[in-house]
Amino acid sequence: MNLPPDLQLSQLQLFVRLANAGTLSAAARQLQLTPAAASAALKRLEAALSVRLVERSTRSMRLTPEGELLREHAERALGVLDDARSLLGAQRETLEGEVHLAAPADLGRQVLSPMLDDILARHPGLRIALQVSDVRQDLLRDRVDIAVRYGELHDSSLVARRLHVTQSTLVASPAYLARHGTPQHPRELAQHNCLALHRAERPHTQWVFQRDGAEITVKVAGNRRADDGGLVREWAVQGLGIAQKARLDVLADLRAGRLVEVLPQWQGLRYPLHAIVTAQRHLPLRVRRLLDELVVQFAEIDEADNRASTPA
Template structure:
């Protein structure tokens, strides 16, 4: 059985090139370091290091193991860093921007709860769908759905958001149910104007990858709540994030028309300006928000 702490120790030996330096760094004796590396080699059934009186040489097997061992070491460091500050008093102000759907669904409650847990914290949260300029507009944190291209920002993935194509039973009874994506051309498709791919371009899964079906309709809006109400009223077919209509689908007020074929799935990210170590208040707030998202991950 390979022990995780032996893998971390092995990664340190490779990086420092010396048993004695690793022993000193970890407050161990040289013999303990040697025995733990020998235990690792015995567990794996391979020689990882060649030892001489002058130097250590990493074997081919050792080079392969090191690639994984250093990831274990890095993950351990990051996990400990992420917990830094938990239980301590957090104070300060955070200016953040969040999408309208997530803001209504869970973030308003989650962020207000965070402020209750940390009496020294204040948060100014704006609901906005466009990707704000964090630095120019003075934001500390942004929650966004979609792709991140700005390398001066740090993005932490929270979860993925699946989109659905849905309609009210009353619309389907009057107009029939589309059986294939191409059938949408003869239906009234309600368009969500806030989309990077275009409101009239709906994405589907295909055998050779995702493809686009162009649709038409008599109603378009950049407000997700308005689009949902139009769909619930039986006025057409909507293409929206699943979390927006989760309860409507569960109650049968809306029907999922292509449950396994919709190709649009976007990541939800916590984004903040690049810094080697984000402020404690930002780390704790991101973790609090992430837990709230994951608690209702089935909505997405």
């Protein structure tokens, strides 16, 4: 594609934001422009290139083949520029620019947010937009640079870097167990109020346990369930029932005594935690360095947890 010599950097930035956001209004908000100003800039870009870049409809926009080609080249060019800026910052041992990070609600609040405090303190030029939700984000459509997710990766258009391996565990508050007793076998959970988390819009009420090579699945029930893992954890802390959580999400509560493990002799399922990026997009240096930082921070969690679990 032949680009005009007077093509402006802001035009390319707007077009890439538009392509990734899917709507002109969303791209305008990200660039702090009015929709009218963003529309005018897009029209000027199309006029300068003498091609139609976007097929417009009343509710959405779709890139033309020429638009897809421009996005590919524009992302590469903007990525190279970001790398140059970051490398100049790296000479001062700092990271600069903005990174959009998505994570499950409880993990984002309990684990990632404290990690980011330390990272941002060491890199004052870095800005992190953290999206916390138990609904999985689309990396391209939602403008996410890094998504932190539990489970295995099955999408070939994404690249995963393993951060941690966690295990599901049963937890309850000391007050709940004092009132209702402590179950000694998974089947006794039928006598308890179990707090369920919605997964893929369905309540997760089939809890799996393993011990000595054997596996047992128990169907649980209770009077509360939510699609927010953080809310389920808070209910458990309040003494409202027993929850099955990723151990990583409740480490702080276990250490503080707000929660205790239930049936610790029965192991829950183990599953990995990954940092995921798209394979189709150039990764600015600040994104790659933040990935490295997260790997280091999670390794420190592993070491601290192992020390705490080892008898003196």
